[in-house]
Amino acid sequence: MPSVAHEPEMVAAGIPSPAFVSAVMATTDPDPQEFVLQGFDPVTATVCVEWRIRIADLDALRDVLAVDSDGDPELRCFYYYLSAEEVRRIGELCVPPVVLDAIYTGITRFDPIFADVPYMVHTNFELPLMLEGRKPFAILSDGYPSEWFDEHLAPFEPFVASGQLVRRIVDMPLPELKRRHPDVDGVRRVYFALPGEEWRIDEYIASIENRTRDWDDELERLQGALLGYEGGQNDWWIEHKVKKLAWWHPTPEASETSG
Incomplete structure (x- = not known):
């Protein structure tokens, strides 16, 4: 019997939230x-x-x-x-x-969501892109403890040990989540950066995760830039994806992120 992985919840430049996924699939008629x-x-x-x-x-x-x-x-x-x-x-x-x-x-x-994107979306290609020097920073997150998430992160381990990647792990206990799901303690965010690009981790935490204002195009563009997307790519994403769904504005609590 094959193993099964459910669809992750993601919010980032070029990386849709579950609501975004549903809406785009409805409009693209897959x-x-x-x-x-x-x-x-x-x-x-x-x-x-x-x-x-x-x-x-x-x-x-x-x-x-x-x-x-x-x-x-x-x-x-x-x-x-x-x-x-x-x-x-x-x-x-x-x-x-x-x-x-x-x-x-x-x-x-x-998945029709990325079918018309005229550039490579990094989702699920974070590790090889980083090893090729084409992506400076990535963040992955899931509830913890999670055997699936540990397995998902395992390929990164040798490159962290060799110094090719820098890693930071931040656990956020969520008592309310644990009350609803006793086997989940909270959310674990794992940040990876190329050596010399560690500043992106601090900037992401300060400006994206700990933001104090509603989500807007400036934050969308900053998030994309930190993750390694080029200016024109972020502009395209905002114009063709985000603005087509004007109601889609991630909240600080919705940053279940991979990118």
């Missing part, structure tokens, strides 16, 4: 039969190859993935660590049927 097969780099555990496919028989796909209809009725989760047999069966379900390479070990729905 094809419910479109999926993306993914292969992963063994060092960074990052997607290194993708193949967009169409599957008409969703009930058969649910059977392959052993999906609980109550847990993921619309197949919106990420399914990875697929076995060779599962990959073979998925290939047979494709329209038209295909013989899939063994490199493909994950499947997820095609």
Whole structure:
């Protein structure tokens, strides 16, 4: 049976919140039969190859993935660590049927949110971009303790140990959250920076996470710049994504972030 990762909650330049995701998907009318097969780099555990496919028989796909209809009725989760047999069966379900390479070990729905973005969005590519020197700073967060989050961060560990990346971990206990979810103590934010770029961590905490004013275009642009997006990329994101949903303004409490 494949492992399952639910959709993360993200707010950052080029990184949508759950409400943003729902609204954009509603306006882009995604094809419910479109999926993306993914292969992963063994060092960074990052997607290194993708193949967009169409599957008409969703009930058969649910059977392959052993999906609980109550847990993921619309197949919106990420399914990875697929076995060779599962990959073979998925290939047979494709329209038209295909013989899939063994490199493909994950499947997820095609995401229309970034389909029209004319630049590379960093989400899920933070580590390789940082190792290539193309991204100076990244932040990932999740509730803690979290075995899934620990596994997600594991590929960063060797590069922190070697000094190629600088890491800072900040835990925010949330008693109200723990009352509702006893197995969660709060939110853990993990910041990564290239050596010499550590100032971005302090600036992000001070200006983004501890901001005292409502979210606006200036903060959106600052957030994008700190994460390594270029000026024109931030301008495009604000004009084509944020302003199309004028009601979408992240609050300080909504900074479940990856970027």
